[in-house]
Amino acid sequence: MPYLIPSPVFADFNLEASEYRPPADPMAVNFNILDSGEIPIQYPIPPGIMVTSSLAVELTSSAPVSSSGVGYSMTPAQKAVRRTLRVAMASKQFDGRSPQQWDKVVAKDEPITEGVQPWRAAAVKGPGANASGWDPVAIKDARRGGPAQAWDSSIRPIDQESGQGYGYPRAKDVIDRQSSIDSATYWEPEPAAILDGYAPGASDFNLISRPYNVPSAAVTDFNLDRHTRIIPPVIPTRPLFSDLDLQGWTTNKPADNRFRHPWDDKPRKGTEVDFDYDQQPPLPGDPPDEPEIKRTYIIMNSSSLIATAENMPLEFSDLTIELDIDSFAWKMSCSILNRQSMDLIRPTAQGPAEVIATVNGHQWRFIVERYSLDKRFAKERWRITGVSRPQLLAGPYAPKRTGRIDQPTNMALAMTNQVEFTGFTVALQDGLYDYVIPAGAWGYEGKTAMEVISELAAAVGAVVIPDRTDDILHIYHRYKQTPPWYYPGLAESDLDAVIQDSMVTGYSSQWEPQPEYNYVFVSGITDGVSTEVIRQGSAGDQAAPDIYDELNVEAQQCRLRGITALSAGGNQEIVTIETILPTSGSPGLIVPAMLVEYRDTRDSSATWRGNVLGVSINVSKPGASRVIQNVKVERHHY
Structure with missing residues (x-):
């Protein structure tokens, strides 16, 4: 059916x-x-239950009472149910907050007498204790005087002192005056804590008395089993063989001294202050030679050009020797007047020929790189050009290399490493700051030795000035480590040369204004420091282009580099002074990066100072011919 x-x-x-x-x-x-x-289900009559305001449950007398108040006799099945209920309820301790057999389930969030909500914290039942299903759970990080909770051992302060002998170690920064009793050798583990699991009892599934009605989902709780959890002991971290529990950063004490003085302590690593004891300010130098004031200057010039291989003089004319501040080698050009002289300086299998030029006692050594022939009017004339020996450290003579600084190295040592096994040496200007490059902070790729040296010098605002005869590279600061606006206040001992107007045969000027900056930001890239260089007394509102370089590693080095950047701007003129080249005395041979003073003997207010950008010496022909020294000077107007 x-x-x-x-x-x-x-x-x-x-x-x-x-x-x-x-x-x-x-x-x-x-x-x-x-x-x-077929057999009808007969449910036993539930026992009479009296519910008081305190939710205490009491059984009535042996005979049930009907609604009319008249007693009646129970059936055998009812008596069996009554006995079962009496035994079960007598073995259970009722709580006013706990739901009873036939009572209404208490709301979860109902306040309890202790003022703690059921979902904040509930005390865990101890072994053998009867706790109601909705007892408050204890707060994890708080002590309530009872046993530890099963889940609160994961959050404990590591350095908190424990009162037990087997607890956590003492604070690291506290000196323990006891012997090594707390070492791991004598450590005994704490007994494992055995705690009962969580056993709520909000709902009682009793299917004997009457059919079970599913309560609302808000109050249903499933008590499936009682679990036991074992908390493993936490082994404290202690040294295996330790003496007193001293700090890990104690200072180094003298081994054979009983007394401790304030100056015995050594600062922690990384906090030492390095003083540049080897970089003391240089002593004041001697002032330049004072020019002699005469009505007439009589100069006996002498000049020659000699082939070094045969030590034979050459017939030449129109000899020019020059150097500018951004070049690392002197340059020479002249005309060779006959074939015999030219044959002495032609290149051979050993390489290019070398010549030595001498002008009024000043010598230069050059390598003849190229020549050309001019045949006109039945005459042969060769034009040759040459450079000084530092050109051998650049292309096309020197190979390109790649490297990186792998340990702290100062600038002078890094330059010396580039000219190792070449016969060249590096000489720093007196007082020039020698900065230190940290390990791994800087490297080079595909550069010759001269390119690397020039880059190292530019990081401190310096230039490479080659020696005239020897294999020496002089490193001079472009502005003598002093900005041009301080030139008028410098002492005469800071000058390198004095050019008096009575020794000047020519004077020309070209106005070349540049943006006037008073602020520049100098910073490293991966390492180093960031420095703001501001002209003193200015607002620092005219910013020059930022300078980013891996070699910006120290504040003083960045300051000198910033001085060079700010000094190049402003109103300025390039003055070309034509003067003599004496064998001795003022003004002498002037080279780039020198600080010179142009002295006006008729009007002292017209005297000014500037730094040399370049020099050129012109000789018409060998012997006692005319010699002219042309000096290019950068003059600033503030």
Whole structure:
């Protein structure tokens, strides 16, 4: 027969006849597990229950009372149920906050007498203790005087002192005056804590007395099993063989001194202050030679050009020797007047020829790099050019290399390493700051030795000035480590040369204004420091282009580099002074990076100072011919 859906009060699952169709109301489902419906189910009469305001439950007398107040006799089945309930309820200690057998389940968030909400903290039942299902859970990080909770051992301050002998170690910064009793050798583990699991009892599934009605989802709790959790002991971290518990950063004491003085302590690593004891300010130098004031200057010039291989003089004319501040080698050009002289300086299998030029006692050594022939009017004339020997450290003579600083190295040592095994040496200007490059802070790729040296010098605002005859590279600061606006206040001992107007045969000027900056930002890239260089007394509102370089590693080095950047700007003129080149005395041979003073003997207010940008010496022909020294000076107007 087909299955008929019963009334919505309950549902009977009879699966013998046809398929089951769920009722429309899911709350009306009732599980009748009996074999058939022939024998009617007789539910025993529930015992009388008296509920007081304190939720205490008491059983009535042996005889139930009807609604009319008349007693009646119970059936044997009712008496059996009564005995079962009496035994179960007598073994259970009722709590006013706990739901009873036939009572209403208490709300979860209902306040309790202790003022703690059930979901804040609940005390865990101790072994053998009867706790209600919704007892407050203790706060994890608080002590309530009872046993430790099963889940609170994960949050403990590591350095907190414990009162137990086997607890956590003492604070690291506290000196322990005891011997090594707390070492790991004598350590005994703390007994493992065995705690009961969480066993709530808000709902009681009793299917004996009457059919079970599913409570609302808000108060249902599933108590499936009682668990036991074992907390492993925490082994304290202690040295295996330790003496007194001293600080790990104690200072180094003298081994053979009983007394401790304030100057015995050595600062912690990384806090030492390095003083540049080897970089003391240089002593004041001697002032330049004072020019002699005469009505007439008589100069006996002498000049020659000699091939070094045969030590033979050459017939030449129009000899020019020059150097500018951004070049690292002197340059020479002249005309060779006959074939015999030219044959002495032609290149051979050993390489290019070398010549020595001498002008009024000043010598230069050059390598002849190229020549050209001019044949006109039945005359042969060769034009040759040459450079000084420092050109051998650059292309095309020197190979390109790649490297990186792998240990702290100062600038002078880094330059010396570039000219190792070449015969060249590096000489720094007196007082030039020698900065230190940290390990791994800087490297070079595909550069010759001269390119690397020039880069190292530019990082401190310096230039490479080659020696005239020897294989020496002089490193001079472009502005003598002093900005031009301080030139008028410098002492005469800071000057390198004095050019008096009575010794000047020519004077020309070219106005070349540049942006006037008073601020520049100098910074490293991966290492180093960041420095703001501001002209003293200015607002620092005219910023020059930022300078980023891996060699910006020290504040003093960045300051000198910033001085060079700020000194190049402002109103300035390039003055070319044509003067003599005496064998001795003022003005002498002037080279780039010198600080010179142009002295006007008729008007002292017209005297000014500037730094040399370049020099050129012109000789018309060998012997006692005319010699002219042309000096290019950068003059600033403030």
